[in-house]
Amino acid sequence: MEMGGELKKVLKYWMEGEITSFIKVWLSAYLSLTYCYIAAKMLRSSVARLAAFLPVVCLFIFLPLELHSVHLVGTTGFFLAWLATFKLLMLAFHQGPLSATPPLSLPRFLAVACLPIKLRRDDLYKKDTGRMQRSLLINYSVKGALFVLLLKVYEYDDRIHPKLIKAIYSCHVYLCLELILAIAAAMARGLVGAELEPQFNEPYLSTSLQDFWGRRWNLMVTRILRPTVYLPVLGWSAGVVGREWAPLPAVVSTFAVSGVMHELIFFYLGRVRPTWEISLFFLLHGFSLAAEIVVKKVVDGRWNLPAPVAKVLTVAFVLVTALWLFFPPLMRCKGDERGLAEVAAVADFIKDVVRALTFTLNP
Incomplete structure (x- = not known):
């Protein structure tokens, strides 16, 4: 690039x-x-x-x-x-x-x-604070190192297949979100003095779309959309289709709202008219998750995919659909190039500051 x-x-x-x-x-x-x-x-x-x-x-x-x-x-x-x-x-x-x-x-x-963020009760988590912070420090140190490594990979993008570059960029976006939210959480921890719940829970280990979207990916969004969209639609649809099938329209409605909000975020990034590919991405996942719920109700635990197979299929479905519908609008507005340029600019700024301090201390 x-x-x-x-x-x-x-x-x-x-x-x-x-x-x-x-x-x-x-x-x-x-x-x-x-x-x-x-x-x-x-x-x-x-x-x-x-x-x-x-x-x-x-x-x-x-x-x-x-x-x-x-x-x-x-x-x-x-x-x-x-x-x-x-x-x-x-x-x-x-x-x-x-x-x-x-x-x-x-x-x-x-x-x-x-x-x-979501505030935790300090009295319930105080005894686990030290162990949790050490675990988080190791976790984010490894992910920070991977993030830097991916930045170096982009220097050789002319030798790498474009589809592989998009897959690498998917990992880059995930790591970037993890690190940004971790920084925000650390700032909030210093401001309000309370332990904070993590926003991601190793999404690459998801065994289903329900597991990915409900328990592993951007959990704050899940906690926001559940009371504002999912539960109201669930209550309304229970009177229309019955309680057994009420989750289906609630799930699709939640993903539709998420799609609209992502369109707004992408408009901020590119300032171009929406193509609605992002909304289609979330609607596709909403209907797919609804279908998954139906299949689980029909099977009723009598048959399950082996966990390794379920993980591969889930991550592959998310990645392929993201490369198809989610990332193209971002790349058309050159969000990837601009984002990488900003990271490079910050890195250069830090290097200049370090050089200046070094020269000041050791003229």
Whole structure:
């Protein structure tokens, strides 16, 4: 991949105030959430809360448009336009993590509102904290090393088959998400002083789509979509198709909403009209998961695939469909090249800082 031109664009963005814009966006977000925190204490009616929160919801949808960097706009769009928006809508109806008992302090409210975290009870997890942190340190150290190794692989992309490059990029995206969310969790841990639940649970070990989407991949999104989409549709559809089959429309509806939200995130990244391939990707997985549920009900445990075979088939299905529908829109807007250029720019910046410090200390 030719990254020289893209690197210059990224550096130009930063020099022209991208970091300043990032600070302004998040300052606006925290001020808005502080307003919501106060409004929630003053207003008990769900209608009044919803009316008070709607201007902030609209603001959060438009705020990411102030940014251009792939990493900054992608994470900001996910944290504000998706997570914070859905959590505020739940808070309006006295639900969700922001309606915790006892009430959250303002710092915890701000952290939980816009970061992909779920607070744990310290008294339940204190004895496992040291062991868990050592395990996480080893886990993220290995994944960080793999991430750096993949960056080196891209230097030889002219010698690698394009389809293999896309597969490598899939791994790169996963590792990038893992590391970004880990950094966000560490920042939140320092801010609110509580242990935080992991967002991924080794998704490459999934034995089914239900296992992948429900218990292993981006668990904060699962926890957000379940009370806001899945459970309401489940309750409605139970009266239409019966409780046995009610999960099917609930699953498809959840994936449809996820597809729309991913379209919004991709619009932030590329600023181009949606092609709806991403929505099709999530609808395909929604219907496939619904079919999996039907098969499990029919088989009723009488027959199961061997675990190694189930893992290979599940990961292969996710990877192939992602390469077919999910990644092409990202690559058409050169999100991959821009993202790699930004990583290279940060690496160069760090090297320059280290050189400057070394020269200062040892002239």
